[in-house]
Amino acid sequence: MTCFYLNTRSTKNKTVDLQAIVYSLDYNVILITESWLNSTIPDSFILPxxxxxxxxxxxxxxxxxxxIAVRMDLASHRHVELETYPESCVVEVNPQPGKSVLLSVVYRPPVYTNAGMEDMDMLSSFIDSIQSHQIKNKIIVGDFNLPRINWTLNEYTNDSRVLEREFCDxxxxxxxxxxVNFPTRFNKDGTGNILDLVLLWDPTLVDDLREGCDNIGSDHTAITFSIPILCKRVKQPKRTVYNFKxxxxxxxxxxxxxxxxxxxxxxxxxxxDNWNTSLCDIVDTFIPKVHCKIQNSAPWIDSEIINIVKKKxxxxxxxxxxxxxxxxxxxRSLRKQSKSLIKRKRADFLFEVRDSLRDNPKRFWSFHKIKNPGKIPHSITYNxxxxxxxxxxxSLFNKYFHSVFRNKDSFDIACISDNNNDTNSLCSILFSATDIFDVLRALDPGKxxxxxxxxxxxxxxCAFELSHSLTVIFNASLQQGKVPSAWKLANVTPVFKKGTTLALKTTVQYHCSAWFPKFWNAASTRKYCPFTANYFRWATWLYAKSVLCYTTC
Structure with missing residues (x-):
């Protein structure tokens, strides 16, 4: 397990260089202090x-x-209950018996007054809580801002302040x-101090600890190290799509x-089921499938950037x-070349996105996801x-979304049966192949x-070729007064709106259902709108008042 640590002193201004290092050298864990981030900056902006x-x-x-950033193929879990120090983050990586690693990152601000003693008491309590945790393998990394300590002898110097002496004790x-046995921050006179520390109880837990090659403009030195523990990788699901080309x-x-x-x-x-099975068998014969490659880096980072960063x-x-x-x-020459190359590649990518906006809007929206939060948060809170x-x-999402639905029993649907006569009933409606063809041809293939x-x-x-068989199914659905069970399935995605991503009440619901219930609704409302309005007016929006939602119905 390879780890990269750096006091970035504003991650927002260094994301491009940080991404180039992280994705090129393929670190498993990233630990950062002085990130200078806030709730307006999404995680995807830092590492897409x-x-x-x-x-x-x-x-x-x-x-x-x-x-702390952990690769998605490594299982991880945050321990919020251990984060007793104000600026700390504790994450358990590779949760397996005997192989779990409890990683902690800490930033202690340079406070040396009486308030510093209170801060040191909290830091001492934090270290005690980490030490007493049942996980055997524990590491604390961070910027402690305690320069007057001789870490070679593991003791404070003659000019040490009370804080350094307290921390040594x-x-x-x-x-x-x-x-860490090398300076991590240099003064104007050329002298250096060890401010960034790697603390652990078992010295054999860390291997190959050394100074990082690039501090990406920070006034601190990067630290890299490896943890010699065999990690269990989480297999990422493969996505298969049709290759229409x-x-x-x-x-x-x-x-x-x-x-x-x-x-x-x-x-x-x-x-x-018969129709769907037959269609899939035929399509698989004439259209090959391909596996979509999972994008695990920023889109402008290509093999050329990766090679020059590795050479550096x-x-x-x-x-x-x-x-x-x-x-x-x-x-020095490779560092200069890599910075210039990264800057040029990113600028070229942004120009390509801009120029292809009209012909390929999906590319723009894919990039937009990098700049804005859209993923399900790793941890969520409800009740x-x-x-x-x-x-x-x-389960929590299901409980929340269910709680904001209105009770269907509160609607008076007696009016539907009042208008349900022989000439104005579902059984009297019949779709033609032309009706279905018109709906199929109006589809947006980009959805x-x-x-x-x-x-x-x-x-x-294949609108013409499928319209006749679909007409039979749609008419059978009307005559029987029911729809196939498969049409009731939908992919439900929570969409973050505002506030903290941990709270479910800051999300709304977006449905991505199958095409066919949409066809049924579109075809029926086109030709028989006065009749079908009585059936769908009460069923389209079933959310509580003042709760914003999206629907595809």
């Missing part, structure tokens, strides 16, 4: 993808703040080992026209080992219950498909 970000931002004043009493459209259309759809069953669910890292390591000035000159377990999160996985582009391109 591939990492779960845990933050503890300073509130009220500028500066401070800490964060705490470290010795807790049997802590401080592993290699589709045999003519062969597909001929196969759809000549196929016998077997739509004689009276059960609407059986009808739909190798030159730095050789210089630190040998002290050869040639490696130093090579490192004083906080969880980061996916199944429990889904996402629902749980059935049938793309809108496929339905639009």
């Amino acid at each position: 993808s591939g990492y779960v970000v845990y933050r503890n931002d300073r509130t009220g004043t500028r500066g401070g703040g800490v964060l 705490v470290a010795n009493a807790c049997y802590l080992h401080q592993m 290699r589709a045999d459209w003519s062969g597909l259309k001929n196969a759809l026209l000549s196929h016998s759809w077997n739509l004689d069953d009276n059960d609407i669910d059986v009808l739909w 890292e190798r030159a730095w390591v050789k210089f630190k080992k040998t002290g050869n000035s040639n490696y130093w000159d090579k490192f 004083n219950s906080t969880t980061s377990i996916p199944a429990e999160q889904a 996402a498909c629902g749980p059935d996985g049938i793309p809108g582009k496929l339905l639009r391109e």
